Amino acid sequence: MSNGLKYLPSYFDRAAQETLVAVLGECLAKAPFYTPVMPRSGRPFTVRMSNLGQLGWVSDRAGYRYQARHPETGEPWPAIPAVVMEVWSKVSGYPHEPEACLVNHYREGAKMGLHRDEDEEDFSAPVVSISLGDTAIFRIGGTERSGKTETLKLASGDVLVMGGASRLRYHGIDRVLTGTSTLLREGGRINLTLRRVKRP
Numbered sequence: 337m338s339n340g341l342k343y344l345p346s347y348f349d350r351a352a353q354e355t356l357v358a359v360l361g362e363c364l365a366k367a368p369f370y371t372p373v374m375p376r377s378g379r380p381f382t383v384r385m386s387n388l389g390q391l392g393w394v395s396d397r398a399g400y401r402y403q404a405r406h407p408e409t410g411e412p413w414p415a416i417p418a419v420v421m422e423v424w425s426k427v428s429g430y431p432h433e434p435e436a437c438l439v440n441h442y443r444e445g446a447k448m449g450l451h452r453d454e455d456e457e458d459f460s461a462p463v464v465s466i467s468l469g470d471t472a473i474f475r476i477g478g479t480e481r482s483g484k485t486e487t488l489k490l491a492s493g494d495v496l497v498m499g500g501a502s503r504l505r506y507h508g509i510d511r512v513l514t515g516t517s518t519l520l521r522e523g524g525r526i527n528l529t530l531r532r533v534k535r536p
Contacts, residue, residue, distance in 0.1 A: 462503060
């Protein structure tokens, strides 16, 4: 991988994945998954979401944005766990801490259309992605939506860094391969994406 795209397969071994899932469970008890909706249509996402950190990414009829509180509970998002922050410090190549960690839960049939992460102020900071659970078919293109795309299988424990020239590439999840992992008790896939939102 090049142009700022770094693929780090099996970054977490099985024991480390299980530890991370346990830590996430504690966070999600405070900030449960909810179903966001598209701004214009109000159509629900097929992916359920939550967030960790000072800011959380949300989508509703008012649009896409970052905010400090869970849209349903009204509570502040839990802090990003140290084990997750450690990944950022080791792989991001960016001197400041992330402010947001979006937690996506893909159940059977869930997917994510091609999009760019562009609601942040500082594109010099990468997006760091951690995959847990079932393998996903990740699609990535160029900086134009209509450009050529390629796919990559993201398995449990994999880490992907989108930085540099790859920071604003279109990407999405075509589908999740159900039953490819036994990590999550209820099955499916959890994806964590770490982002720096504001300029330092």
